[in-house]
Amino acid sequence: GAGVSQTPSNKVTEKGKYVELRCDPISGHTALYWYRQSLGQGPEFLIYFQGTGAADDSGLPNDRFFAVRPEGSVSTLKIQRTERGDSAVYLCASSFAGGSYEQFFGPGTRLTVL
């Protein structure tokens, strides 16, 4: 079956611009996670959705970051007024449910802010 997919695979933008990153989870997975991974670091948690609602958004670094999952499937991570420090690989993962279920990761979107 299809795994987690993310689009675009690469995004280059200019400082101050708005970007949207998309995640298609595995069909039937109710839990969805966004992470950010900087070079040489482990993934850093951003937000967790259970169904349509954000159950934990404590990892979002500031109010320029926002994510939605309106129908409980596809999710979009939105970044306003991008800064050079936002450059990283943004990873999406889904799992059958929350809790202890293993997360299946997508290939990531590499965001470069010039």
Add this chain to the structure above:
Amino acid sequence: AQKVTQAQTEISVVEKEDVTLDCVYETRDTTYYLFWYKQPPSGELVFLIRRNSFDEQNEISGRYSWNFQKSTSSFNFTITASQVVDSAVYFCALRVNTGGFKTIFGAGTRLFVKA
């Protein structure tokens, strides 16, 4: 607060050698889950194992084995008879059920296996 420490930044071994990747975690919760993930050069994280805090039995899966010791807060990963295809970055992660649903990842250990 929760924390995962992978003290080994990089390890280099020759094919067929055994190698152990260390992971030390910190949490005050009594219920938690530990994970290992592999990130090959292609970039996609691959799940390897999950262990809950109430199950200290060690596990073996082929050439992979895991040693969970609550007394030392460690969850170490051993690859026996390493192969070139094992070259990747390996991450240890911790998830607790209180205070949110974060999964905390360590900084990773980059393993080079030379032919």
